[in-house]
Amino acid sequence: MSGRSVLRRCVTCRTLLDRQQLWRVIRLAQGGLALDQGMGRSAYLCRNHTCLDEARRRKKLQKALRCQVADSIYAALEQRLQTSPSADAEAR
Numbered sequence: 001m002s003g004r005s006v007l008r009r010c011v012t013c014r015t016l017l018d019r020q021q022l023w024r025v026i027r028l029a030q031g032g033l034a035l036d037q038g039m040g041r042s043a044y045l046c047r048n049h050t051c052l053d054e055a056r057r058r059k060k061l062q063k064a065l066r067c068q069v070a071d072s073i074y075a076a077l078e079q080r081l082q083t084s085p086s087a088d089a090e091a092r
């Protein structure tokens with residue numbers, strides 16, 4: 001037993017991962033969306049281009065959260081990929 005990991009499912013590829021490895025998008029109870037922190041319905045997404053692009057194309061977040069997801073949300077996540085070089089670890 002090593003630590004306590006909480007598994008969550010990516011909305012795009014349906015893979016179960018430790019939630020610390022996923023992005024979290026939250027539909028706030030008071031309205032609007034937030035990343036990482038907040039109270040409300042949540043959707044999880046792998047931190048890679050494949051799942052992000054697919055999610056945008058197929059409106060995965062919209063479906064999971066049952067609300068509109070502004071392009072700025074996707075843009076913000078894309079920005080993170082560019083600022084964290086370790087995100088390409090999947091391409092081994």
Ligand SMILES: [Zn+2]
Pocket residue numbers: 010011012013014015045046051
């Ligand atoms: Zn995924």
